Amino acid sequence: MMEMPSHKLLEQMFLDHYKEWCLKSFSYVENMDDAQDVVQNVFIKLLQKENLSHVIDIHKYLNVAIRNESLKKIKKSRETFQLNNQSTEVPSHESELIKGEVSENMLRELEALPEQNKRVFTLCVLEGNKYESAAEIMGITVNTVKYHLKKSFKSLRINLKDVYLWFL
Incomplete structure (x- = not known):
């Protein structure tokens, strides 16, 4: 188990791995703006958490969090697309x-x-x-x-x- 990483450590990780994590997210969401939003949202959530004592490996934790957040973004985009494009036509x-x-x-x-x-x-x-x-x-x-x-x-x-x- 590890203590909550300091804000300085998280900031350095963010700077060191930002492009890498954006590309990881991009491989899911296929839009660089969305990928950047995903990575930033993950770090915002991480900074808001008070206790990460259950996290053994912060790098693995962040990779999984970015993947999950990317998948949520895709799901949300699909739902929005379906709502915006629902047809009132009855299938023939x-x-x-x-x-x-x-x-x-x-x-x-x-x-x-x-x-x-x-x-x-x-x-x-x-x-x-x-x-x-x-x-x-x-x-x-x-x-x-x-x-x-x-x-x-x-x-x-x-x-x-x-x-x-x-x-x-």
Whole structure:
């Protein structure tokens, strides 16, 4: 356990790692202004806390806090977008058929992937596991996981290009 880091220490950490943490947040929120807001909000919350005695590693704590705050920002943005873009139109029978066909095509293409690619894609993309976790589960290296994901995305991109146009 550690004592609450001094404001000077937190300030120095902020200055030393600000760009790094903004890039980490950017990898989630895909907007640099939002990423900067996330990092600043995390530090404001941290400075407002009186007791961080439960924190063992402040760097890990901050990385997790930035990830979580980024995910909250994404969720909030999606909710705002949905509220602003809600349509009063009732989906037609035709649009429901198109959605069903698109889903079937996507599932068919996923099933057509080679077994290793499909397993890696399922673990990393659909289940949200990290590369390291997927590698450990499958007994392969992280680079092999990345290779299988790259091949899966390439195959899906090529085979679903017509389906993608429906979304546009």
